[in-house]
Amino acid sequence: MARSSGKSDGLVVWFTGLSGAGKTTLATILYERLLQHGLNTELLDGDVVRTNLSKGLGFSKEDRDTNIRRIGFVAHLLQRNGVVVLCSAISPYRAVRDEVRALVGSRFVEIFVDCPVEVCARREGKIEMYRKALTGELPQFTGVSDPYEPPLKPELHLQTARETPAESADKIMRFLATHGLLPDLMIGTSTSSSE
Numbered sequence: 001m002a003r004s005s006g007k008s009d010g011l012v013v014w015f016t017g018l019s020g021a022g023k024t025t026l027a028t029i030l031y032e033r034l035l036q037h038g039l040n041t042e043l044l045d046g047d048v049v050r051t052n053l054s055k056g057l058g059f060s061k062e063d064r065d066t067n068i069r070r071i072g073f074v075a076h077l078l079q080r081n082g083v084v085v086l087c088s089a090i091s092p093y094r095a096v097r098d099e100v101r102a103l104v105g106s107r108f109v110e111i112f113v114d115c116p117v118e119v120c121a122r123r124e125g126k127i128e129m130y131r132k133a134l135t136g137e138l139p140q141f142t143g144v145s146d147p148y149e150p151p152l153k154p155e156l157h158l159q160t161a162r163e164t165p166a167e168s169a170d171k172i173m174r175f176l177a178t179h180g181l182l183p184d185l186m187i188g189t190s191t192s193s194s195e
Contacts, residue, residue: 010079017113020120022160027088046089059140072100094149112154
């Protein structure tokens with residue numbers, strides 16, 4: 001992985017995992033920490049982008065891929081202009097995630113937010129959604145009736161059922177700092193939150 005030449009270098013941090021795994025929670029913690037360090041940072045959440053940029057898309061593989069390509073395109077535009085972009089999206093298919101990696105290049109960090117589906121299904125805000133998915137009321141649901149293809153070689157593999165969001169965020173900050181992607185940062189901790 002290429003080392004950063006300074007704060008002006010943008011970066012795409014891509015959080016992938018099941019609904020309820022903790023992607024948005026971790027991206028939000030990281031967003032707040034990076035802003036505190038004075039870094040130009042943006043958060044692209046899959047649900048928000050789908051509502052505002054991809055309205056009208058369904059949940060077929062083709063529509064999901066289109067949504068991820070759009071997020072990746074916007075992230076790359078921001079990244080090449082010096083922004084640290086945090087992308088939180090299920091992005092279930094490996095091939096389209098690899099497309100985004102190829103677009104961004106060495107300034108792409110894939111984080112696999114790994115959590116068992118039975119744990120995700122018990123998390124606040126996800127219980128009813130998973131209940132409907134498991135009974136067939138909500139079709140094409142990733143991890144239940146639609147596939148999820150985990151990354152083969154993510155830069156970071158987090159197991160969020162085994163640690164707090166703050167602990168996971170600390171690991172991300174350490175990884176980015178030790179790989180020279182966020183130079184001159186003091187790595188601190190933050191209070192725990194949950195998705």
